[in-house]
Amino acid sequence: MIENSSSEPKIVKPKVPNTERISLMTKPRLILRSVLAVLGLVTIYSLVTIDMAGLKLKDAFHSLGLNLNAMFLHPNVGQDSWSVLLRGLSTSIALTLLTTLLGAVIAFFIAVFSARNLSPTWVANTLKAVMAFIRSIPTIIWVLIYSAVMGLGANAAVVGLTFHSIAYLVKAYSESIEETPQATIEALKASGVRFWPIIFQAILPSIVPALLSWTFIRFEINFANAVAVGAAAGADDIGYYLFMASGFYFDFHEVGLIVYLLLGFAIILELISMRLRGHYLKSN
Amino acid sequence: MLKVNQLDKTYGQDKHSLKSVSFTAQPGEVTAIIGPSGAGKTTILRSVNQLIRDDGGQILLDDQDIRQANKAELRKIRHHIGMIFQNYNLISPLTALENVLHGRLGAKSTLAGMFGLYSTAEKTEALALLTEVGLKDYAYQRCDQLSGGQQQRVGIARALMQHPKMILCDEPIASLDPKSTKIVMDILRQLAREKQLIILINLHQIDIAMDYADHIVGINDGAIVFEGPTEQVNEAVLQKIYRQSADAKVKVAANES
Numbered sequence: 410m411i412e413n414s415s416s417e418p419k420i421v422k423p424k425v426p427n428t429e430r431i432s433l434m435t436k437p438r439l440i441l442r443s444v445l446a447v448l449g450l451v452t453i454y455s456l457v458t459i460d461m462a463g464l465k466l467k468d469a470f471h472s473l474g475l476n477l478n479a480m481f482l483h484p485n486v487g488q489d490s491w492s493v494l495l496r497g498l499s500t501s502i503a504l505t506l507l508t509t510l511l512g513a514v515i516a517f518f519i520a521v522f523s524a525r526n527l528s529p530t531w532v533a534n535t536l537k538a539v540m541a542f543i544r545s546i547p548t549i550i551w552v553l554i555y556s557a558v559m560g561l562g563a564n565a566a567v568v569g570l571t572f573h574s575i576a577y578l579v580k581a582y583s584e585s586i587e588e589t590p591q592a593t594i595e596a597l598k599a600s601g602v603r604f605w606p607i608i609f610q611a612i613l614p615s616i617v618p619a620l621l622s623w624t625f626i627r628f629e630i631n632f633a634n635a636v637a638v639g640a641a642a643g644a645d646d647i648g649y650y651l652f653m654a655s656g657f658y659f660d661f662h663e664v665g666l667i668v669y670l671l672l673g674f675a676i677i678l679e680l681i682s683m684r685l686r687g688h689y690l691k692s693n
Numbered sequence: 694m695l696k697v698n699q700l701d702k703t704y705g706q707d708k709h710s711l712k713s714v715s716f717t718a719q720p721g722e723v724t725a726i727i728g729p730s731g732a733g734k735t736t737i738l739r740s741v742n743q744l745i746r747d748d749g750g751q752i753l754l755d756d757q758d759i760r761q762a763n764k765a766e767l768r769k770i771r772h773h774i775g776m777i778f779q780n781y782n783l784i785s786p787l788t789a790l791e792n793v794l795h796g797r798l799g800a801k802s803t804l805a806g807m808f809g810l811y812s813t814a815e816k817t818e819a820l821a822l823l824t825e826v827g828l829k830d831y832a833y834q835r836c837d838q839l840s841g842g843q844q845q846r847v848g849i850a851r852a853l854m855q856h857p858k859m860i861l862c863d864e865p866i867a868s869l870d871p872k873s874t875k876i877v878m879d880i881l882r883q884l885a886r887e888k889q890l891i892i893l894i895n896l897h898q899i900d901i902a903m904d905y906a907d908h909i910v911g912i913n914d915g916a917i918v919f920e921g922p923t924e925q926v927n928e929a930v931l932q933k934i935y936r937q938s939a940d941a942k943v944k945v946a947a948n949e950s
Contacts, residue, residue, distance in 0.1 A: 596782035599742055600855050601772035601799030606806025610798060611784050 480665030487663030500646035504635040509628045512574025520582035543576035581623035585616040700750035712916040720889045725906035733915040734895040772799035775852025779864040781844040785837035793819040796854025822850040842873025859891035
């Protein structure tokens with residue numbers, strides 16, 4: 410017999426609420442709105458009081474048009490030759506590949522120790538704090554810091570880019586690791602498997618798609634950084650030529666060509682990443 | 694033989710505590726632990742391979758006390774205790790074959806384990822075990838494409854790959870439909886008989902326990918209230934095991950019908 414333990418449910422009439430004022434304005438909402446209002450006021454004030462410095466809008470737009478025309482409709486190699494520019498581009502790509510791969514491998518091992526489900530909390534938290542500190546300083550600053558230590562050039566660029574990549578990827582990887590279900594790890598632990606085999610046989614296969622996509626995003630970021638860093642640290646890559654063409658020779662034709670080269674590579678990257686993910690997801 | 698002596702466990706606020714739990718499980722037999730939800734079934738099972746550290750007592754597997762083992766010894770003992778789970782706990786992007794091979798990882802050095810280096814003999818054995826549980830055709834399928842019952846059978850094959858003396862089953866059929874339940878339970882009973890394994894199962898379905906177990910351990914609120922052969926389990930015993938629990942009457946009623 411299945412007994413129904415509770416007796417007949419009673420129907421209780423809801424009390425009619427008092428006619429007190431009901432406010433939807435909670436404290437966080439109030440703060441948000443006042444911040445937005447203040448920002449709006451500041452914007453209006455600065456627009457009204459802006460110093461035009463004798464700017465003639467018509468002339469300005471005219472010369473902007475001329476420059477864009479020179480850059481994007483009449484690109485050419487300018488001072489340098491095709492071979493120099495392509496070598497510069499390949500230097501940038503090599504720089505990107507090297508720093509991303511180095512960063513990925515080192516970051517994976519650090520991520521294992523900064524994942525809360527694998528390491529003692531204090532180790533994980535300390536590592537995460539250090540990585541957050543490194544991340545909070547832009548890549549380019551790290552490259553300049555290392556340039557001060559190692560001298561200008563490709564070495565400082567490699568170390569600086571790798572350094573920041575590690576900090577970035579550790580965060581992404583360790584969060585992926587923390588998302589693997591504890592139960593699957595436990596299943597292998599229960600059969601007497603050691604720590605590193607569990608990492609490589611259980612956790613790694615589960616998070617490969619996440620690792621792939623994070624690493625690829627970092628690859629793109631590193632490419633943009635490599636171009637910027639090339640100019641700053643004199644790594645003799647495409648960024649350096651871009652910097653010289655735009656800042657020294659004012660050769661907008663060459664700037665345009667370099668921008669097209671970068672754009673082309675970015676498109677190729679995007680295609681590869683789409684293929685890679687598509688292939689990976691399909692074959693599994 | 695598994696002999697558990699006066700096992701105690703307290704979680705913070707007396708939650709799910711075990712009170713001097715003692716029982717034995719024989720090779721060649723299916724031993725079922727039954728009891729209401731929250732009685733401590735899972736705690737007992739997980740203490741046996743020390744996934745949960747208990748507070749006091751003895752757990753003797755072939756006269757070796759698991760609780761006294763150091764880290765390396767514990768790993769060795771665990772390697773000979775298979776375990777299957779309610780949610781199978783397979784590595785889902787890997788194939789069934791790879792998951793079965795994971796049963797050998799515990800016997801490997803760190804490096805061989807990291808890179809998953811298996812001998813031909815091991816691969817042959819894994820495929821043979823998959824054939825034994827009726828999954829030969831699914832060996833190269835990703836585990837997340839298998840049904841629940843199939844995944845549980847992969848789990849059993851993984852446990853067998855460890856060459857176990859004992860298999861612990863933590864609610865192995867709780868997520869399965871009746872047909873898969875029968876397949877899985879048939880396999881487990883057959884393993885006990887043919888390979889003389891100790892099969893220790895947590896169950897909350899009394900009818901399944903009555904059908905398949907040779908030996909029943911009844912637990913209520915962390916204490917053993919019955920231990921004996923399945924034939925001795927009657928209405929009064931079940932009342933004792935499920936007394937004062939919300940779902941007790943429902944379960945007894947279901948069992949009667």
